Amino acid sequence: MSRVRLPLLSVPQPPLAEDRKHADNLGLAEPAELLQVGDLAKETGKTVRAIHLYEELDLLRPRARSKGRYRLYGPDALVRIRWIGKLQDMGFSLTDIQTVVRDWEESGSAPSAMTKMREVYTKKLEETRALRRRLQRLEHELQASLDYLDTCDVCEPDRILSACKACDHHECDHTVPELVAGFRANPSPS
Amino acid sequence: MSRVRLPLLSVPQPPLAEDRKHADNLGLAEPAELLQVGDLAKETGKTVRAIHLYEELDLLRPRARSKGRYRLYGPDALVRIRWIGKLQDMGFSLTDIQTVVRDWEESGSAPSAMTKMREVYTKKLEETRALRRRLQRLEHELQASLDYLDTCDVCEPDRILSACKACDHHECDHTVPELVAGFRANPSPS
DNA sequence: ACTAACCCTCACGTAAAGGTTAGACATGTC
DNA sequence: GACATGTCTAACCTTTACGTGAGGGTTAGT
Numbered sequence: 001m002s003r004v005r006l007p008l009l010s011v012p013q014p015p016l017a018e019d020r021k022h023a024d025n026l027g028l029a030e031p032a033e034l035l036q037v038g039d040l041a042k043e044t045g046k047t048v049r050a051i052h053l054y055e056e057l058d059l060l061r062p063r064a065r066s067k068g069r070y071r072l073y074g075p076d077a078l079v080r081i082r083w084i085g086k087l088q089d090m091g092f093s094l095t096d097i098q099t100v101v102r103d104w105e106e107s108g109s110a111p112s113a114m115t116k117m118r119e120v121y122t123k124k125l126e127e128t129r130a131l132r133r134r135l136q137r138l139e140h141e142l143q144a145s146l147d148y149l150d151t152c153d154v155c156e157p158d159r160i161l162s163a164c165k166a167c168d169h170h171e172c173d174h175t176v177p178e179l180v181a182g183f184r185a186n187p188s189p190s
Numbered sequence: 191m192s193r194v195r196l197p198l199l200s201v202p203q204p205p206l207a208e209d210r211k212h213a214d215n216l217g218l219a220e221p222a223e224l225l226q227v228g229d230l231a232k233e234t235g236k237t238v239r240a241i242h243l244y245e246e247l248d249l250l251r252p253r254a255r256s257k258g259r260y261r262l263y264g265p266d267a268l269v270r271i272r273w274i275g276k277l278q279d280m281g282f283s284l285t286d287i288q289t290v291v292r293d294w295e296e297s298g299s300a301p302s303a304m305t306k307m308r309e310v311y312t313k314k315l316e317e318t319r320a321l322r323r324r325l326q327r328l329e330h331e332l333q334a335s336l337d338y339l340d341t342c343d344v345c346e347p348d349r350i351l352s353a354c355k356a357c358d359h360h361e362c363d364h365t366v367p368e369l370v371a372g373f374r375a376n377p378s379p380s
Numbered sequence: 381a382c383t384a385a386c387c388c389t390c391a392c393g394t395a396a397a398g399g400t401t402a403g404a405c406a407t408g409t410c
Numbered sequence: 411g412a413c414a415t416g417t418c419t420a421a422c423c424t425t426t427a428c429g430t431g432a433g434g435g436t437t438a439g440t
Contacts, residue, residue, distance in 0.1 A: 182273020
């Protein structure tokens, strides 16, 4: 019975690509462009700790390790991390994602995998729509409350506001928005 | 830098008013209708524990106690609890609400209080709008991904799906939706 | 009086998603 | 070789919103 929580938003802002450190190992044709964890962090906006965590959860895996055991990732890791981020944004928990990933990898045979993927996304699409409607209702309520408050100082311009906390002016029309009523309800102790 | 999380939704469903236990103490005019914590719980869908918690956080306070120290609430408590719930739905944490309440009570003088209330709601209204836009983008992405997947089995009806995990059919048009690409990115260990 | 429901006050547990040390190597640069 | 950074592992810390007993009174009804 957990209710919806809509936390404050703040998009990570991919901190614009930094200087490629050890340029490119000119000579070796293919395995060029290996990134280390900090690079991933910079480009995805996630922290190193977060990326390590994803690995602990088997959501991500370094392509190799350096001699000194540094993790080395291919560029696909970027895709993966961003993907994780998007799923999170859509409301998946990391453990949800774990499941999704496990399912995908277990069904090495594709058809079921594709089906699953479609299922997951379809379901989430519906949830997202529902959530948006819900938000819209909240928006209306907020708007209504603000309108109500405006009324309050329209009918009693400016000055009388100082008495407004106890103002019964609106009490006659019993449609005090809940968002406003709640403020006053349940007064503090004696 | 916390990102948005949009948890699964599920509205509490106010479990339709139960039988008024000790009917109404016929005789005593005013202080009738005192509820005890379980009643509040039933009517708001919150748990008793939750209600106790709200009290610990100074968001709610019983109007009185019975001889045996049972908490007794007036009907305004219902309003208050529902109000708390709505604020939570809008993304306020309980500690946020604590602040709001404290602010409201401290400014016993009303004008600043009203202003504050308006401020809070105005801000939240904007956040909510932003969030909705964000969700809309996610919705589009989901839709796009699903469309993409449909393409996948339109061009290769049915059977070839079994090879689709490795299918490069779409790789030519480099617009693999991130939501789809992420699935495949970063293959598991060797 | 007896019983079934309630309620009281601690107080510790939990899940999520990392944050934050700490102590110790690794790398790249001058 | 010396420095400044960057990484490694391991392990404990943090916050949120309650959940879950334990141990023990309270109420209402019969």
